[in-house]
Amino acid sequence: MLTLKQDNSELVVLSVLAAGPSYGYAISKDIAARSEGHFKLSASGMYPLLTKLEKNGLVTTDWEEVKAAGADPESTGRRRKWYTLSIKGHKQLERRIEMHRQMQSILDGFVLPASGMTQTESGLAG
Numbered sequence: 001m002l003t004l005k006q007d008n009s010e011l012v013v014l015s016v017l018a019a020g021p022s023y024g025y026a027i028s029k030d031i032a033a034r035s036e037g038h039f040k041l042s043a044s045g046m047y048p049l050l051t052k053l054e055k056n057g058l059v060t061t062d063w064e065e066v067k068a069a070g071a072d073p074e075s076t077g078r079r080r081k082w083y084t085l086s087i088k089g090h091k092q093l094e095r096r097i098e099m100h101r102q103m104q105s106i107l108d109g110f111v112l113p114a115s116g117m118t119q120t121e122s123g124l125a126g
Helices: 006-018 026-033 043-055 087-111
Strands: 059-066 078-085
Touching: 006 026, 006 043, 006 078, 026 043, 026 078, 026 087, 043 059, 043 078, 078 087
Parallel strands: none
Antiparallel strands: 059 078
């Protein structure tokens, strides 16, 4: 399993929310599923990040009351906080994607061998 750095965690969470509103646990499950289990964002990393995104105006929130199946209709359920990407969040996501693509392009210049060159010719052989 790879560890997401905070900077990358923001990009990943914003990308998940671009697909539609979600709540913390579902976001973490979506991250694990979309990364085929390589990335996991624990509650201790997820909720402070979501709070930061909300404070920065990148997400908006709404509450839902959730009751267990078969629960007494008169009883109160637990509350679930839903997160929705704001217009500012969409713009931030676009910027983050562009920065990611630029960084990936630069890194590819270092890790992809020059076309037609062998490791010996490029000076990589021992």
